Amino acid sequence: MKLFEPLAIKGMVLPNRVMVPAMVTRLADEEGWVTQDILDRYVRYAEGEVGLIVVEAMAIHQSKSGPLLRISDDKFIPGLAELTKRVHDTSASKVVPQIIHFMKISKSGWRQTVDMLSLDDIDLIVEQFGDAVRRAREAGFDGAELHSAHAYTLSSFLSRRNARKDEYGGTLEGRLRLIGRVMENVRRKVGDDFPVGIRIVADEFIKDGYTTSESKLIALRLAQLGFDFLSLSVGGKFEDAIHQPGHILVPYSGYSGDRCMPGNWYPNGLHANLAGEIKSFLNAKGCAIPVAGAGKLSDPVEAERVLADGSMDFVGIARGLLADPDWVKKVRNGQADRLIHCDYCNVCKHLDGTHKKVICFLWPRPGLQAPADDPAAAAPAWGADRGGLVASVEGGSAVLKWTAAAGAERYDVYRADDEGEVKVEDAVKSARWIDNEIIAGMRYRYYVRACGPTGQASPPSNSVVIEPTLPDYRAAPVAAAAV
Ligand SMILES: Cc1cc2nc3c(=O)[nH]c(=O)nc-3n(C[C@H](O)[C@H](O)[C@H](O)COP(=O)(O)O)c2cc1C
Incomplete structure (x- = not known):
């Protein structure tokens, strides 16, 4: 499989093509130090033999932002060095930090925008990025990634919504000026042999934001600037954020x-086509910079497809690897059947947004980390009724109920539409699930598997089929008017 071919990014050789993109964990302390929980979180990805581990965004400056890692001072190097050592001692996984600068926000909903930064502020940011990458190298990281995606400073300069009127705004060249200066400074401070990648959004997904028409040109410039890999995300902007009174803007x-x-x-792999468009543009311009994308790529078939069809050179799987850090090992060893399937419920996203410790809803409770893998553990067993799954149509919903299985941590619910492909629809902790997305004219077949803490799944339960009927649209009879 393409997934398990190594990939050389300058001197950094990824043992496979799976990357866990940066995911803030809120496991740092308020001052930004590496904690034991942070070490445990990243060692866990290394145990799972993830090709490239991108450590969550760490700030190049001291601006407050709750529990967020820092790389803003040499005093943080020893803690970060401990992190890289622990990862390297565990497996051949490579590890890079994501390096971020962000602007100020307040609970009133006010936020600083790029046009409020002075030229001195910009000079400082240029220096801070260079110093931070230098610290990353000294801490033993295999490379670094600059965060130029989502709502943060570098991305806001690249944005079509950059409102500056000077040489850092206006034209596309103006919007690219800051990143050009940053990279020049980074190279001056770490040299040419240290792998430095960058994350941008392929599409801002906001009104008047940029799309692939411009992101492919931005990507071309980033390749020309000597970035060693390009990681693509999308959206995540302040411009359309919803302000909750009394809270900072998320x-x-x-x-x-x-x-x-x-x-x-959303469908699986929904942004892979954007990566494919950008990568083929770069290749046509003679640039071979490795490109990764992200967005619901945790189905191994889908992950292999986006590599095989040339959309990406390596795949970013964020929430899927949070749910199951052993994804790489399980897929490589032909044990995809034991995967803990992310159900994209976004509990992790919510925890991040509220500055609480980020965990996966699917892990056994309590626990701050994914459970250690145990390939020999027995799968939960159904009783004699094979789960006794029953389904009924109630209103516009299918209501599924089954008998709890001994040893089950959760249940994966599978559905096939019109006897087509079977997909995992959801993962639930109780023995009941409601499907609100059914419609007359379709035939739905369901079954459930009971799963243990590290993924061992029981055989499928009995299957049930429902065929919803058209609702009755006739108006209720009007009672005869009283005379
Ligand atoms: C809890 C959480 C924290 C995240 N933190 C970051 C971050 O620090 N930097 C970043 O570039 N993206 C961050 N992301 C976005 C992910 O890297 C990824 O692009 C996104 O989740 C889509 O990939 P997925 O569908 O595989 O989860 C975060 C996502 C989640 C769920």
Whole structure:
């Protein structure tokens, strides 16, 4: 499989093509130090042999932002060095930090925008990025990734909504000026041999935001600037964020936030085509910079497809690897059947947005980390009724109920529409599930599997089929008017 071919990014050789993109964990402390929980979280990905581990966004400056890692001072190097050592001692996984600068926000809903930054502020940002990448190298990271995606400073300069009137705004060249200066400074401070990648959004998904018409040109410039890999995300902007009175603005609360961390109502692999468009443009211009994308790519068949069809050189799987850090090992060893399938419920997104410790809803409780893998563990067993699954149509819903299985941590609910492909629809902790997305004219077949804490799944329960009928649209009879 393409997924398990190594990939050389300058001197950094990924053992496979699976990346866990940056995911803020809120496991740092308020001052930004590496904690034991942070070490445990990233060692867990290394145990799972993830090809490239991108450590959550860490700030190059001291601006407050709750529990967020920092790389803003040399004093943070020893903690980060411990992190890289622990990862390298665990497996051949490579590890890079995501390096971020963000602007100020307040609970009133006010936020600083790029046009409020002075030229001195910009000079400082240029220096801070260079110093941060230098610290990353000293801490033993295999490379670094600059965060130029979503609602943060570098991305806001690239944005079509950049409102600056000087040489840092206006034209596309103007919007690219800051990143050009940053990369020049980074190279001056770490040299040419240290792998430095960048994350941008392929589409801002906001009104008047940029789309692939411009992101492919931005990508071309980033390749020309000497970035060593390009990681593509989408959306996640402040411009359409929904402000809750008394709370700071969360950039993932609007439509562009939905696109960034697409929930269970979006199709799998929904942004792979954007990566494919950008990558083929770059290749046509003679640039071979490795490209990764993200967005619901945790189905192994889908992940392999986007590599095989050339949309990407490596795949970003964020929530899927949070749910199951052993994804790589399980798929490589032919144990995809034991995967803990992310159901894209976005509990993790919500925890991040409220500055609470980020965990996966599917893990056993309580626990701050995914359970250790145990390939020898027995799968939960159904009773004699094979789960006793029953389904009824109530109103516009299918209501499924089954008998709890001994040893089950959760249940994966499978559905096939019109006897087509079977898909995992959801993962639930109780022995009941309601499907609100059914319609007359379709035939739905369901079954359930009971899953243990590290993914062992029981055989399928008995199957049930429903065929909803057209609702009765006739108006209720009007009672005869009283005379
Ligand atoms: C809890 C959480 C935290 C995230 N933090 C970051 C971050 O620090 N930097 C970043 O670029 N993206 C961040 N993301 C976005 C992911 O890297 C990824 O692009 C997104 O979740 C879509 O990929 P997926 O469908 O595989 O989860 C975060 C996502 C989640 C769910």
